[in-house]
Amino acid sequence: MGCQSNQSNTNPGKNATEPTFAIAQGAQEIDPKAVAADLVAKYGPTGMDGRVSTLIPGFDAPFYQAGLAGYSDAAMRIIARKHGCPLCITEALLDRTLLAGGKGFAKADLGDIAGNVPGGEEDHPLIGQIMGSDPSEMAAAALKMIEQGSRSNKEYRSMVNGGVDDSRSDGSDSFAGIDINLACPVKKIAKKSRGGHWLREPEGAIAILKAVRDVLPSRIPLSVKLRRSFDETPEMKRKFEYLFDAAYDLGCSWVTVHGRTVEQKYVGPSRWDPLKELVDRHPDRLIFGSGDVWDVNQIFRMIGYTGLTGVSVARGCIGNPWIFKQARAILAGDDPMAPTIAEQRAVLEQHFELLLAVNAKTRDPEFNTARNMRKFGIRFAAHHPNADEVKQGFIYAKNFEDWRVVLERWYEIGVNP
Numbered sequence: 132m133g134c135q136s137n138q139s140n141t142n143p144g145k146n147a148t149e150p151t152f153a154i155a156q157g158a159q160e161i162d163p164k165a166v167a168a169d170l171v172a173k174y175g176p177t178g179m180d181g182r183v184s185t186l187i188p189g190f191d192a193p194f195y196q197a198g199l200a201g202y203s204d205a206a207m208r209i210i211a212r213k214h215g216c217p218l219c220i221t222e223a224l225l226d227r228t229l230l231a232g233g234k235g236f237a238k239a240d241l242g243d244i245a246g247n248v249p250g251g252e253e254d255h256p257l258i259g260q261i262m263g264s265d266p267s268e269m270a271a272a273a274l275k276m277i278e279q280g281s282r283s284n285k286e287y288r289s290m291v292n293g294g295v296d297d298s299r300s301d302g303s304d305s306f307a308g309i310d311i312n313l314a315c316p317v318k319k320i321a322k323k324s325r326g327g328h329w330l331r332e333p334e335g336a337i338a339i340l341k342a343v344r345d346v347l348p349s350r351i352p353l354s355v356k357l358r359r360s361f362d363e364t365p366e367m368k369r370k371f372e373y374l375f376d377a378a379y380d381l382g383c384s385w386v387t388v389h390g391r392t393v394e395q396k397y398v399g400p401s402r403w404d405p406l407k408e409l410v411d412r413h414p415d416r417l418i419f420g421s422g423d424v425w426d427v428n429q430i431f432r433m434i435g436y437t438g439l440t441g442v443s444v445a446r447g448c449i450g451n452p453w454i455f456k457q458a459r460a461i462l463a464g465d466d467p468m469a470p471t472i473a474e475q476r477a478v479l480e481q482h483f484e485l486l487l488a489v490n491a492k493t494r495d496p497e498f499n500t501a502r503n504m505r506k507f508g509i510r511f512a513a514h515h516p517n518a519d520e521v522k523q524g525f526i527y528a529k530n531f532e533d534w535r536v537v538l539e540r541w542y543e544i545g546v547n548p
Protein backbone atom coordinates (compact mmCIF):
# COMPACT_ATOMS: atom_id res chain seq x y z
CA MET A 132 0.00 0.00 0.00
CA GLY A 133 1.37 3.40 -0.76
CA CYS A 134 0.71 7.11 -0.57
CA GLN A 135 1.99 7.37 -4.08
CA SER A 136 0.52 7.44 -7.53
CA ASN A 137 1.91 6.65 -10.97
CA GLN A 138 5.03 5.20 -9.46
CA SER A 139 7.40 3.04 -11.42
CA ASN A 140 10.95 1.97 -10.88
CA THR A 141 12.49 4.49 -13.19
CA ASN A 142 9.81 7.14 -13.40
CA PRO A 143 9.25 8.63 -10.00
CA GLY A 144 5.82 9.79 -11.17
CA LYS A 145 3.73 12.76 -10.15
CA ASN A 146 4.71 12.56 -6.50
CA ALA A 147 8.37 13.07 -7.14
CA THR A 148 8.24 16.32 -9.05
CA GLU A 149 11.39 18.37 -9.39
CA PRO A 150 12.53 20.03 -6.17
CA THR A 151 10.66 23.24 -5.42
CA PHE A 152 11.51 25.97 -2.97
CA ALA A 153 8.88 26.18 -0.29
CA ILE A 154 6.82 29.35 -0.22
CA ALA A 155 8.46 31.09 2.72
CA GLN A 156 9.63 34.63 2.13
CA GLY A 157 13.21 35.17 3.20
CA ALA A 158 13.78 31.56 4.24
CA GLN A 159 16.60 31.13 1.72
CA GLU A 160 18.58 33.85 3.47
CA ILE A 161 18.47 32.06 6.83
CA ASP A 162 21.89 30.81 7.91
CA PRO A 163 21.59 27.08 8.75
CA LYS A 164 24.56 27.22 11.09
CA ALA A 165 23.03 30.07 13.09
CA VAL A 166 19.79 28.07 13.49
CA ALA A 167 21.76 25.02 14.63
CA ALA A 168 23.70 27.14 17.12
CA ASP A 169 20.41 28.47 18.55
CA LEU A 170 19.06 24.94 18.91
CA VAL A 171 22.23 23.79 20.67
CA ALA A 172 22.11 26.83 22.98
CA LYS A 173 18.50 26.04 23.83
CA TYR A 174 18.58 22.24 24.10
CA GLY A 175 22.21 21.17 24.36
CA PRO A 176 24.39 19.39 21.78
CA THR A 177 21.56 17.31 20.28
CA GLY A 178 19.55 20.38 19.35
CA MET A 179 16.44 18.36 20.22
CA ASP A 180 13.67 19.29 22.65
CA GLY A 181 14.27 16.97 25.61
CA ARG A 182 10.57 16.06 25.79
CA VAL A 183 10.91 14.17 22.52
CA SER A 184 13.96 12.18 23.58
CA THR A 185 12.12 11.27 26.78
CA LEU A 186 9.20 9.94 24.78
CA ILE A 187 11.46 8.05 22.37
CA PRO A 188 14.93 7.32 23.71
CA GLY A 189 17.40 7.62 20.87
CA PHE A 190 15.40 10.27 19.00
CA ASP A 191 18.16 12.75 19.65
CA ALA A 192 18.28 15.20 16.77
CA PRO A 193 15.61 17.55 15.33
CA PHE A 194 14.93 15.57 12.15
CA TYR A 195 13.78 12.11 11.10
CA GLN A 196 13.32 10.00 8.00
CA ALA A 197 9.72 10.19 6.77
CA GLY A 198 7.54 7.34 5.68
CA LEU A 199 7.99 7.04 1.90
CA ALA A 200 5.87 4.35 0.31
CA GLY A 201 7.90 2.25 -2.07
CA TYR A 202 11.21 3.50 -0.67
CA SER A 203 11.54 3.57 3.12
CA ASP A 204 11.88 -0.16 3.74
CA ALA A 205 14.33 -1.64 6.23
CA ALA A 206 17.22 -1.30 3.76
CA MET A 207 16.76 2.43 3.27
CA ARG A 208 16.15 2.92 6.98
CA ILE A 209 19.30 1.13 8.04
CA ILE A 210 21.39 3.08 5.55
CA ALA A 211 19.90 6.32 6.93
CA ARG A 212 20.67 5.28 10.50
CA LYS A 213 24.28 4.48 9.62
CA HIS A 214 24.50 8.12 8.55
CA GLY A 215 23.09 9.59 11.73
CA CYS A 216 19.33 9.50 11.22
CA PRO A 217 17.88 9.30 14.74
CA LEU A 218 14.40 7.97 13.92
CA CYS A 219 12.56 6.37 11.02
CA ILE A 220 8.88 5.88 10.24
CA THR A 221 7.54 3.02 8.15
CA GLU A 222 5.47 3.75 5.11
CA ALA A 223 1.72 3.88 5.71
CA LEU A 224 0.35 0.38 6.26
CA LEU A 225 -3.33 -0.27 5.80
CA ASP A 226 -5.10 -1.46 8.93
CA ARG A 227 -6.88 -4.20 6.99
CA THR A 228 -3.67 -5.48 5.48
CA LEU A 229 -2.12 -5.65 8.92
CA LEU A 230 -5.11 -7.47 10.36
CA ALA A 231 -5.19 -9.90 7.46
CA GLY A 232 -1.93 -11.27 8.82
CA GLY A 233 0.93 -12.18 6.58
CA LYS A 234 4.56 -11.48 6.40
CA GLY A 235 4.52 -8.03 7.94
CA PHE A 236 4.78 -9.51 11.39
CA ALA A 237 7.58 -12.01 11.30
CA LYS A 238 9.72 -10.93 14.24
CA ALA A 239 12.21 -9.19 12.11
CA ASP A 240 15.86 -9.49 11.60
CA LEU A 241 17.91 -9.23 8.47
CA GLY A 242 17.08 -12.18 6.29
CA ASP A 243 13.50 -12.07 7.47
CA ILE A 244 12.63 -8.52 6.76
CA ALA A 245 9.81 -7.98 4.36
CA GLY A 246 9.21 -4.41 3.43
CA ASN A 247 7.96 -2.75 6.52
CA VAL A 248 8.91 -4.74 9.54
CA PRO A 249 11.64 -3.62 11.87
CA GLY A 250 15.01 -4.71 10.62
CA GLY A 251 16.27 -5.97 13.94
CA GLU A 252 18.65 -4.22 16.29
CA GLU A 253 19.97 -1.90 13.63
CA ASP A 254 16.53 -0.48 12.88
CA HIS A 255 15.54 1.26 16.10
CA PRO A 256 13.86 3.44 17.12
CA LEU A 257 11.15 2.86 14.54
CA ILE A 258 7.62 4.24 14.42
CA GLY A 259 4.96 2.20 12.66
CA GLN A 260 2.53 4.20 10.57
CA ILE A 261 -1.01 3.00 9.98
CA MET A 262 -3.85 4.24 7.84
CA GLY A 263 -7.46 3.20 7.53
CA SER A 264 -11.16 3.88 7.77
CA ASP A 265 -12.51 2.22 10.85
CA PRO A 266 -11.62 3.18 14.45
CA SER A 267 -11.82 -0.34 15.87
CA GLU A 268 -9.80 -1.82 13.01
CA MET A 269 -7.20 0.88 13.38
CA ALA A 270 -7.00 0.21 17.12
CA ALA A 271 -6.57 -3.53 16.63
CA ALA A 272 -3.96 -2.94 13.90
CA ALA A 273 -2.02 -0.52 16.12
CA LEU A 274 -1.95 -3.02 18.96
CA LYS A 275 -0.95 -5.83 16.63
CA MET A 276 1.88 -3.72 15.34
CA ILE A 277 3.17 -2.87 18.79
CA GLU A 278 2.89 -6.49 19.93
CA GLN A 279 4.43 -7.73 16.67
CA GLY A 280 1.46 -9.97 16.20
CA SER A 281 2.04 -12.05 19.33
CA ARG A 282 -1.64 -13.01 19.48
CA SER A 283 -3.41 -15.01 16.80
CA ASN A 284 -4.95 -13.18 13.87
CA LYS A 285 -8.31 -14.46 15.04
CA GLU A 286 -7.82 -12.79 18.38
CA TYR A 287 -6.91 -9.46 16.79
CA ARG A 288 -9.84 -9.74 14.42
CA SER A 289 -12.19 -10.41 17.32
CA MET A 290 -11.01 -7.19 18.93
CA VAL A 291 -12.32 -5.21 16.02
CA ASN A 292 -15.83 -5.35 17.35
CA GLY A 293 -15.14 -6.20 20.94
CA GLY A 294 -13.04 -4.83 23.74
CA VAL A 295 -9.28 -4.83 23.64
CA ASP A 296 -7.22 -6.38 26.36
CA ASP A 297 -3.73 -4.93 26.24
CA SER A 298 -2.39 -7.01 29.12
CA ARG A 299 0.05 -8.74 26.83
CA SER A 300 1.95 -5.63 25.92
CA ASP A 301 4.93 -6.36 28.10
CA GLY A 302 7.21 -3.49 27.23
CA SER A 303 9.46 -5.39 24.83
CA ASP A 304 8.14 -3.45 21.88
CA SER A 305 9.67 -3.53 18.43
CA PHE A 306 8.03 -0.24 17.52
CA ALA A 307 8.82 2.82 19.58
CA GLY A 308 5.55 4.50 18.62
CA ILE A 309 2.56 4.56 16.31
CA ASP A 310 1.84 7.28 13.77
CA ILE A 311 -1.60 7.74 12.23
CA ASN A 312 -1.57 8.82 8.61
CA LEU A 313 -4.19 11.52 7.99
CA ALA A 314 -2.27 12.96 5.06
CA CYS A 315 -2.08 10.47 2.20
CA PRO A 316 -3.76 11.97 -0.89
CA VAL A 317 -4.52 8.68 -2.67
CA LYS A 318 -8.21 8.52 -3.57
CA LYS A 319 -10.76 7.22 -1.11
CA ILE A 320 -11.68 3.58 -1.59
CA ALA A 321 -15.33 2.49 -1.74
CA LYS A 322 -16.40 5.96 -0.56
CA LYS A 323 -14.62 5.42 2.73
CA SER A 324 -12.27 8.09 4.01
CA ARG A 325 -8.72 7.35 4.90
CA GLY A 326 -5.41 9.22 4.95
CA GLY A 327 -5.75 12.89 4.03
CA HIS A 328 -9.40 12.48 3.11
CA TRP A 329 -10.19 12.49 6.81
CA LEU A 330 -9.40 16.21 6.80
CA ARG A 331 -12.84 16.70 5.30
CA GLU A 332 -14.45 14.69 8.11
CA PRO A 333 -12.55 15.54 11.28
CA GLU A 334 -15.03 13.78 13.58
CA GLY A 335 -14.23 10.46 11.93
CA ALA A 336 -10.51 11.12 12.26
CA ILE A 337 -10.97 12.00 15.92
CA ALA A 338 -12.79 8.71 16.52
CA ILE A 339 -9.75 6.89 15.08
CA LEU A 340 -7.25 8.82 17.18
CA LYS A 341 -9.28 8.19 20.30
CA ALA A 342 -9.67 4.46 19.64
CA VAL A 343 -5.97 4.02 18.94
CA ARG A 344 -4.83 6.11 21.90
CA ASP A 345 -7.16 4.16 24.19
CA VAL A 346 -5.84 0.77 23.11
CA LEU A 347 -2.13 1.55 23.16
CA PRO A 348 -0.19 1.10 26.37
CA SER A 349 0.43 4.53 27.85
CA ARG A 350 4.20 4.20 27.39
CA ILE A 351 3.76 4.11 23.58
CA PRO A 352 3.64 7.57 22.06
CA LEU A 353 1.01 8.22 19.41
CA SER A 354 1.71 10.81 16.73
CA VAL A 355 -0.19 12.02 13.68
CA LYS A 356 0.70 13.05 10.15
CA LEU A 357 -1.53 15.77 8.68
CA ARG A 358 -1.62 17.99 5.62
CA ARG A 359 -2.03 21.72 6.30
CA SER A 360 -5.59 21.52 4.92
CA PHE A 361 -7.65 19.46 2.49
CA ASP A 362 -7.79 22.43 0.11
CA GLU A 363 -7.53 26.21 0.24
CA THR A 364 -11.12 26.92 1.33
CA PRO A 365 -11.74 28.61 4.72
CA GLU A 366 -14.04 25.72 5.66
CA MET A 367 -11.28 23.14 5.21
CA LYS A 368 -8.77 25.32 7.05
CA ARG A 369 -11.15 25.46 10.01
CA LYS A 370 -11.52 21.69 9.91
CA PHE A 371 -7.76 21.31 9.97
CA GLU A 372 -7.48 23.56 13.05
CA TYR A 373 -10.18 21.59 14.81
CA LEU A 374 -8.50 18.26 14.10
CA PHE A 375 -5.03 19.57 14.96
CA ASP A 376 -6.22 20.76 18.39
CA ALA A 377 -8.16 17.57 19.01
CA ALA A 378 -5.08 15.45 18.36
CA TYR A 379 -3.25 17.05 21.29
CA ASP A 380 -6.36 17.03 23.49
CA LEU A 381 -6.66 13.28 22.90
CA GLY A 382 -3.11 12.69 24.07
CA CYS A 383 -1.11 12.60 20.85
CA SER A 384 2.49 13.49 21.54
CA TRP A 385 3.08 15.47 18.39
CA VAL A 386 1.72 16.19 14.94
CA THR A 387 3.78 16.38 11.75
CA VAL A 388 2.21 18.81 9.31
CA HIS A 389 2.99 18.62 5.59
CA GLY A 390 2.83 22.13 4.12
CA ARG A 391 0.89 21.05 1.03
CA THR A 392 -2.86 20.50 0.80
CA VAL A 393 -4.30 17.05 0.10
CA GLU A 394 -5.55 18.35 -3.24
CA GLN A 395 -2.02 19.39 -4.14
CA LYS A 396 -0.78 15.82 -3.72
CA TYR A 397 3.01 16.20 -4.10
CA VAL A 398 2.98 18.87 -6.78
CA GLY A 399 4.04 22.48 -6.39
CA PRO A 400 5.66 24.16 -3.42
CA SER A 401 4.98 23.49 0.21
CA ARG A 402 3.96 26.51 2.31
CA TRP A 403 5.85 27.08 5.51
CA ASP A 404 3.80 30.08 6.74
CA PRO A 405 0.88 27.96 7.97
CA LEU A 406 3.42 25.89 9.93
CA LYS A 407 4.93 29.01 11.46
CA GLU A 408 1.45 30.24 12.41
CA LEU A 409 0.76 26.95 14.20
CA VAL A 410 3.96 27.28 16.22
CA ASP A 411 3.22 30.95 17.00
CA ARG A 412 -0.21 29.99 18.30
CA HIS A 413 0.98 26.93 20.23
CA PRO A 414 4.57 27.52 21.31
CA ASP A 415 4.42 24.75 23.91
CA ARG A 416 3.36 21.97 21.57
CA LEU A 417 5.73 19.55 19.88
CA ILE A 418 5.14 20.10 16.16
CA PHE A 419 7.13 18.68 13.25
CA GLY A 420 7.05 19.91 9.68
CA SER A 421 7.29 18.37 6.23
CA GLY A 422 7.53 19.64 2.69
CA ASP A 423 10.38 20.83 0.47
CA VAL A 424 13.28 19.66 2.58
CA TRP A 425 15.57 18.87 -0.34
CA ASP A 426 18.94 19.40 1.25
CA VAL A 427 20.56 19.81 4.62
CA ASN A 428 20.24 23.59 4.64
CA GLN A 429 16.47 23.29 4.29
CA ILE A 430 16.29 21.24 7.49
CA PHE A 431 17.61 24.17 9.47
CA ARG A 432 15.91 26.85 7.39
CA MET A 433 12.54 25.20 7.98
CA ILE A 434 13.17 25.09 11.72
CA GLY A 435 14.56 28.64 11.72
CA TYR A 436 11.64 30.04 9.70
CA THR A 437 8.86 28.26 11.55
CA GLY A 438 10.14 27.50 15.05
CA LEU A 439 9.08 23.86 14.62
CA THR A 440 10.44 21.18 16.98
CA GLY A 441 11.95 19.34 14.04
CA VAL A 442 11.63 18.33 10.44
CA SER A 443 10.68 15.21 8.55
CA VAL A 444 13.05 14.52 5.64
CA ALA A 445 11.26 12.83 2.74
CA ARG A 446 12.26 13.05 -0.93
CA GLY A 447 15.41 14.88 0.13
CA CYS A 448 16.88 11.69 1.57
CA ILE A 449 16.14 9.32 -1.33
CA GLY A 450 19.62 8.47 -2.62
CA ASN A 451 20.99 10.98 -0.14
CA PRO A 452 21.55 9.45 3.31
CA TRP A 453 24.42 11.93 3.75
CA ILE A 454 21.83 14.59 4.53
CA PHE A 455 21.68 13.18 8.08
CA LYS A 456 25.43 13.15 8.53
CA GLN A 457 25.60 16.69 7.19
CA ALA A 458 22.86 17.80 9.60
CA ARG A 459 24.75 16.30 12.52
CA ALA A 460 27.88 18.12 11.32
CA ILE A 461 26.05 21.45 11.22
CA LEU A 462 24.73 20.84 14.74
CA ALA A 463 28.31 20.24 15.84
CA GLY A 464 29.35 23.56 14.28
CA ASP A 465 31.23 21.88 11.41
CA ASP A 466 30.91 22.27 7.66
CA PRO A 467 28.75 19.65 5.93
CA MET A 468 30.81 17.50 3.56
CA ALA A 469 29.67 16.16 0.18
CA PRO A 470 30.17 12.39 -0.16
CA THR A 471 33.30 11.24 -1.97
CA ILE A 472 33.05 8.74 -4.82
CA ALA A 473 34.39 6.06 -2.47
CA GLU A 474 31.66 6.84 0.07
CA GLN A 475 29.02 6.79 -2.65
CA ARG A 476 30.17 3.42 -3.88
CA ALA A 477 30.27 1.97 -0.38
CA VAL A 478 26.70 3.09 0.28
CA LEU A 479 25.44 1.84 -3.08
CA GLU A 480 26.95 -1.56 -2.32
CA GLN A 481 25.61 -1.63 1.23
CA HIS A 482 22.14 -0.61 0.10
CA PHE A 483 22.17 -3.36 -2.50
CA GLU A 484 23.20 -5.97 0.11
CA LEU A 485 20.51 -4.85 2.53
CA LEU A 486 17.85 -4.86 -0.15
CA LEU A 487 18.96 -8.33 -1.15
CA ALA A 488 18.22 -9.38 2.43
CA VAL A 489 14.82 -7.65 2.28
CA ASN A 490 14.09 -9.54 -0.94
CA ALA A 491 15.57 -12.82 0.26
CA LYS A 492 12.25 -14.64 0.21
CA THR A 493 11.16 -13.47 -3.21
CA ARG A 494 11.45 -15.78 -6.20
CA ASP A 495 14.49 -14.10 -7.73
CA PRO A 496 16.12 -11.94 -5.05
CA GLU A 497 18.98 -10.65 -7.22
CA PHE A 498 16.74 -9.67 -10.11
CA ASN A 499 14.21 -7.99 -7.80
CA THR A 500 16.93 -6.16 -5.93
CA ALA A 501 18.56 -4.85 -9.10
CA ARG A 502 15.15 -3.71 -10.32
CA ASN A 503 14.26 -2.05 -6.98
CA MET A 504 17.63 -0.36 -6.79
CA ARG A 505 17.16 1.50 -10.06
CA LYS A 506 14.93 4.15 -8.52
CA PHE A 507 17.54 4.69 -5.80
CA GLY A 508 20.44 4.60 -8.28
CA ILE A 509 19.04 7.43 -10.34
CA ARG A 510 18.83 9.54 -7.18
CA PHE A 511 22.29 8.53 -5.96
CA ALA A 512 23.63 9.55 -9.38
CA ALA A 513 22.93 13.21 -8.57
CA HIS A 514 26.02 13.25 -6.33
CA HIS A 515 28.32 12.09 -9.12
CA PRO A 516 30.25 14.59 -11.29
CA ASN A 517 28.90 12.74 -14.37
CA ALA A 518 25.37 12.69 -12.98
CA ASP A 519 23.51 12.36 -16.29
CA GLU A 520 25.55 9.48 -17.64
CA VAL A 521 25.50 7.64 -14.32
CA LYS A 522 21.75 8.12 -14.13
CA GLN A 523 21.33 6.62 -17.59
CA GLY A 524 23.51 3.70 -16.52
CA PHE A 525 21.26 2.98 -13.52
CA ILE A 526 18.09 3.38 -15.57
CA TYR A 527 19.23 0.61 -17.91
CA ALA A 528 20.57 -1.68 -15.18
CA LYS A 529 18.16 -4.62 -15.42
CA ASN A 530 20.02 -7.16 -13.36
CA PHE A 531 22.84 -7.60 -10.90
CA GLU A 532 25.48 -7.77 -13.64
CA ASP A 533 24.34 -4.48 -15.23
CA TRP A 534 24.41 -2.90 -11.78
CA ARG A 535 27.98 -4.07 -11.22
CA VAL A 536 29.00 -2.67 -14.60
CA VAL A 537 27.73 0.80 -13.62
CA LEU A 538 29.63 0.64 -10.34
CA GLU A 539 32.84 -0.47 -12.05
CA ARG A 540 32.51 2.10 -14.82
CA TRP A 541 31.63 5.14 -12.72
CA TYR A 542 32.62 4.42 -9.16
CA GLU A 543 36.05 2.96 -9.63
CA ILE A 544 38.05 4.48 -6.85
CA GLY A 545 41.15 6.29 -7.98
CA VAL A 546 39.81 6.82 -11.50
CA ASN A 547 36.89 9.06 -10.67
CA PRO A 548 37.33 12.06 -8.39
Ligand SMILES: Cc1cc2nc3c(=O)[nH]c(=O)nc-3n(C[C@H](O)[C@H](O)[C@H](O)COP(=O)(O)O)c2cc1C
Nearest residue numbers: 134146197198199200222223421422423424445446
Ligand atom coordinates in the same frame (compact mmCIF):
# COMPACT_ATOMS: atom_id res chain seq x y z
C1 LIG B 1 6.65 8.42 -3.13
C2 LIG B 1 6.15 8.99 -1.85
C3 LIG B 1 5.62 8.16 -0.88
C4 LIG B 1 5.16 8.68 0.34
N1 LIG B 1 4.67 7.83 1.30
C5 LIG B 1 4.33 8.33 2.52
C6 LIG B 1 3.91 7.46 3.55
O1 LIG B 1 3.78 6.25 3.38
N2 LIG B 1 3.62 8.02 4.75
C7 LIG B 1 3.74 9.38 4.98
O2 LIG B 1 3.50 9.85 6.10
N3 LIG B 1 4.12 10.21 4.02
C8 LIG B 1 4.42 9.72 2.80
N4 LIG B 1 4.84 10.57 1.83
C9 LIG B 1 4.91 12.01 2.11
C10 LIG B 1 6.28 12.43 2.63
O3 LIG B 1 6.53 11.84 3.90
C11 LIG B 1 6.40 13.94 2.77
O4 LIG B 1 5.45 14.42 3.68
C12 LIG B 1 6.22 14.66 1.45
O5 LIG B 1 6.95 14.04 0.40
C13 LIG B 1 6.63 16.13 1.54
O6 LIG B 1 7.99 16.28 1.82
P1 LIG B 1 9.08 16.63 0.66
O7 LIG B 1 8.47 17.73 -0.19
O8 LIG B 1 10.28 17.12 1.45
O9 LIG B 1 9.30 15.38 -0.10
C14 LIG B 1 5.25 10.08 0.59
C15 LIG B 1 5.78 10.91 -0.39
C16 LIG B 1 6.22 10.39 -1.59
C17 LIG B 1 6.79 11.33 -2.62
